[in-house]
Every structure is written in C-alpha cells, then in structure tokens.
Amino acid sequence: MTDKHRVPLVLISGLSPGPVAHLAERFRATGRGTAVVHYDLRNIGAGIVHRRLQAGPRDQLVTLELDHGCVSCTLRHDLLPLLRRLAATPAVERIVVRLDESMEPERVCWELHHVLVGDRPVVEDVDVEAVVTVVDAASWLADATGDDTLEERGLRGARDDERTLAQVALAQVEFADVLVFAGSAPDAWTAAKTGAVLERVAPSVPLLELSGVDIAGLLAAVPEHARRGEPADPHGALLSGEPPLHADCGVSVLTFTAQRPFHPQRLHEAIDLLLDGVVRTRGRAWVASQPDVAFWVESAGGGLGIGHAGPWLDSTDGPAWEDVSAERRTLASLRWDPVWGDRAQELVIVTHLAEPGEIEAALRAALLTDAELAEGRQAWARYPDPFGSWHEEPCEDTDPAPDRFDVGAPSGKDDTP
Structure with a gap:
C-alpha cells in the first residue's frame, strides 16, 4: 500500500494526564476528520481497560475485559484492529491516540510494524505522522530520576508490571519526535537541570511550549530525520543527534x-x-559466559534491566550481513576485530549525581584480565553466571522475569466502525 492511502497517525504520551488530554483535544479541534482514541489502564490489574473514542459528533466509551490484563493485550486485541477500522472509514482523515501514562510509544510502534492483523501489519494502513511526548516541567525531572515504581503511583501496565516511573518517563521522551512542555518548573535550578537532562537523552528533539503551540506548527516542527515511529535497532547508534559532552x-x-x-x-x-x-544507561554488553549473545543494558533512575539483543554478527548463528540494517553493518565494520568480530562493550551513561570516573573505573575492573582472556572460551563458559535472559535489579535470584509480552483475548462488546 502506498503512503497516499495511509491515514496519518499521531501518538501522544506523557506522565501527566491533564496536559496530555489538553493536547489531544487541540488535535480534535482541528476538524471533524480527526478521530481521538484514549486508553485508560487504571483497572488493568483486574483485566479491565476503558477506551474512549471521539470521532466527529460521536463520543463512545467502551469497557474491555481482558483474559490477561496487560498493555500488549490492549494493543493486539483492541488498538490494532481499531486503527485498521478507523483507517478504512472515509470520514477519518487523521487518528490521534492518547496513550495511557504507563504506555511507552516504542512498544506501540513495534506492534504496528510487526504484529499481523489478518494478513498484514497495521503500519500498512496508517502512517505515523509524529510521536509527541508531553513533559510536565514541574514534575518530570523528579519522576525521571526517582525510584518510584508504577505500582506505587497506581499506573501499572499489567498485573506483574515492575517498571519504575523513571523507565517510562525516559522511554517516552527518547522515542518522541517532538517534546511539548506543560506548566513551569518550581524554580530556576529545576528548569535548568531538566533542560540539561533532556539535551543529553533527546538532543535532536525540538521542544515546544504547550501554552503557545498550534497543531500545524507542532507537526511542522517534526525534523526531517525524525524516527516517526520506526522502532530502534538495538545494534544501531546509541547517541542520537549531538548531545553536549560537557557537564x-x-x-x-x-x-x-x-x-x-x-x-x-x-x-x-x-x-x-x-x-x-544515574539518569539513564543504554547500550550493548559482551559477557564472557555467553559470548555469542549481545546483552542489552538499560537503566533509568532506580530501575535496571539486562536482556538479550540477539546474536552478534560474528556468532555462529548470527544474522547474514545482508539481513541487517546498513547502520549496523557500518558500525560493525568500524569496530571489527580479527578475533572477536563485532563483539564489543558500548554503553552510554547519563549521570546527574554519580561520579562518571567511578562508574568507568568499576566497569573497567569488571572486564576480563589478560590472564582470564588467555584462558579462552571453554574456561569462560564455566564462570558463575548470575544473568538470565532478562535480569532485574534489585534482584533476589537469577531467574528471568516473566514474559513481558504475554497476550490474551478481550471479551468486551465493541461497535466501532
């Protein structure tokens, strides 16, 4: 399907429901051809999701009952089919999805690209025009650097959701094409520090003020190089744009x-x-006991996870060069080692209270020594390994966390077009 047949789609995320709702309403006010969808996951722990659809004069609230209450259930069994139906409705010229506070836009976009509804992904019906994240100037910095969990704020995206507020706050900002500031910081220091963090975690993303933004101007602000919903390659570049390297x-x-x-x-x-x-850690790690698998390391505030990012190109079961992105091929070529291939440590760490030198020294000390390196892979395989396929901190054991993408089927009545 060509782009001219795809309906523009805008995703709006953010931790503050009031400003996010205000921006969504501004989109709706642009004309009768705009359909606005909002998901409320407050009762997802009980398997209940509320979805509101506003399209023209229609204002419909639907209660969905899910066998397995989670974000992926909501996406796969309701949002994706709904987007396809809306895209096929002649009166709908743009779709705006106001995400629940606990939802990360990259997860939504991954589903758009990779989950089949019928015989094709929904991205063939919709064109992601922009991913917009609303940043509450008064509270975002505390949320992004704190230790509160979503459960403590009543914002879980599933019954077993153990994510921190910081993990969601950073994920929403990093995946955005445009950031919209709402309100004002309580003091000049908070304003300055919030700006310093955003310049380093989302350096190429334009910042607008909610109080003065108009929808045409917002969409015009989306940079030409914007991601526009394209999921990130875990083996791609870790630094987006040119973040300031000075403190x-x-x-x-x-x-x-x-x-x-x-x-x-x-x-x-x-x-x-x-x-x-530490505000944020993102990157790839090479662990001696599992030399054929790239580990993905990601932290935000007091939450950290380590998971598998697939095999290295040099691994026995690694992907063929022609099957990976040009970006990955270029990065691998630049660092290719005659013995280790593309295996390497690459981490980007944004700190705000920690001493960067101490972190670097600790990571250097965690590398194999020359003597350990000379022992070879057979010896490395016998090293005690506390890491599973997914690792959470703080940990009580080394068992991997439950599958984050478990899905079920809803049983709610729906009469959308």
Whole structure:
C-alpha cells in the first residue's frame, strides 16, 4: 500500500494526564476528520481497560475485559484492529491516540510494524505522522530520576508490571519526535537541570511550549530525520543527534567502550553503580559466559534491566550481513576485530549525581584480565553466571522475569466502525 492511502497517525504520551488530554483535544479541534482514541489502564490489574473514542459528533466509551490484563493485550486485541477500522472509514482523515501514562510509544510502534492483523501489519494502513511526548516541567525531572515504581503511583501496565516511573518517563521522551512542555518548573535550578537532562537523552528533539503551540506548527516542527515511529535497532547508534559532552548542572554523558568481555560476576557487582545518581544507561554488553549473545543494558533512575539483543554478527548463528540494517553493518565494520568480530562493550551513561570516573573505573575492573582472556572460551563458559535472559535489579535470584509480552483475548462488546 502506498503512503497516499495511509491515514496519518499521531501518538501522544506523557506522565501527566491533564496536559496530555489538553493536547489531544487541540488535535480534535482541528476538524471533524480527526478521530481521538484514549486508553485508560487504571483497572488493568483486574483485566479491565476503558477506551474512549471521539470521532466527529460521536463520543463512545467502551469497557474491555481482558483474559490477561496487560498493555500488549490492549494493543493486539483492541488498538490494532481499531486503527485498521478507523483507517478504512472515509470520514477519518487523521487518528490521534492518547496513550495511557504507563504506555511507552516504542512498544506501540513495534506492534504496528510487526504484529499481523489478518494478513498484514497495521503500519500498512496508517502512517505515523509524529510521536509527541508531553513533559510536565514541574514534575518530570523528579519522576525521571526517582525510584518510584508504577505500582506505587497506581499506573501499572499489567498485573506483574515492575517498571519504575523513571523507565517510562525516559522511554517516552527518547522515542518522541517532538517534546511539548506543560506548566513551569518550581524554580530556576529545576528548569535548568531538566533542560540539561533532556539535551543529553533527546538532543535532536525540538521542544515546544504547550501554552503557545498550534497543531500545524507542532507537526511542522517534526525534523526531517525524525524516527516517526520506526522502532530502534538495538545494534544501531546509541547517541542520537549531538548531545553536549560537557557537564551542565551536574549532568554528564559517559561513553564506555572496550573490546574484551565482561566477567559475569564482576559485572553483576558493578551494575549497582548504575542505580544511584544515574539518569539513564543504554547500550550493548559482551559477557564472557555467553559470548555469542549481545546483552542489552538499560537503566533509568532506580530501575535496571539486562536482556538479550540477539546474536552478534560474528556468532555462529548470527544474522547474514545482508539481513541487517546498513547502520549496523557500518558500525560493525568500524569496530571489527580479527578475533572477536563485532563483539564489543558500548554503553552510554547519563549521570546527574554519580561520579562518571567511578562508574568507568568499576566497569573497567569488571572486564576480563589478560590472564582470564588467555584462558579462552571453554574456561569462560564455566564462570558463575548470575544473568538470565532478562535480569532485574534489585534482584533476589537469577531467574528471568516473566514474559513481558504475554497476550490474551478481550471479551468486551465493541461497535466501532
């Protein structure tokens, strides 16, 4: 299907429901051809999701009952089919989805691209025009650097959702094509530090003020190089745009690289430093006990997870060069080692209270020594390995967390077009 047949889609995310609703209403006010969908997951723990659809004079509230209450259930069994139906409705010229506070827009876009509804993905029916995140100037910094969990705020996206508010706050900002500031910071220091953090985690994303924004101007502000809903490649570039590398308001960017593996036990001990005074960690890690798998490391505030990002290109079961993105091929070529191939440590760490030098020293100490490196892979395979396929901190054991993308089927009545 060509672009001219696809209906523009705008996703709006944010942790503050009032300003997010205000922006969605501005989109709706642009004309009768705009359909606005809102998901409320407050009762998802009981398997209940409320969905509101406003299209022209129609204002419909539907209650969905899900066998497995989670974000993926909502997406796969309601949002994706709904988007297809709306895209096929002649009166609908644009769709705006106001996401629940707990929803991360990249997860939604991944589903748009990869989950089949019928015989094709929904991205063939809709064209992601913009992903917009609303930032509450008064509270975003505290949320993005704190330890509160979604459960503590009543914002869980599933019954077993253990994410922190910081993880969601950073994910929403990093995936945005445009950021919209709402309200004002309580003081000049909070305003300056919020700006310093955003410049380093989303340096190429334009910032607008909600009080003065108009929809035409907002859409015009989306940069030509914007992602527009394209899911990130875990083997792609870690730095988007050109973040300032100097410290500002105590906020710094540390890039850690190395071409020897981590000792699994020493890495497990070192990651404690990523949970205190660190805004964000993102990157790939090479762990000696699992040399054929790239680990994805991601932290925000007091929450940290380590999961598998698939095999390295040099792995026995690695993907063929022609099957990966040009960006991945280029990055792999630049660092290719005659012995280790594309295996490497690449982490970007944004700190605000921690000392970057201490973090770098701890990570360097977690790498294999020359003697350990000489022992070879057979010896590495016998190292105690605390990491499973997904690792959460703080941990009580080494079992992987439950599947985050479990799906069920809704049984709610729906009469959407």
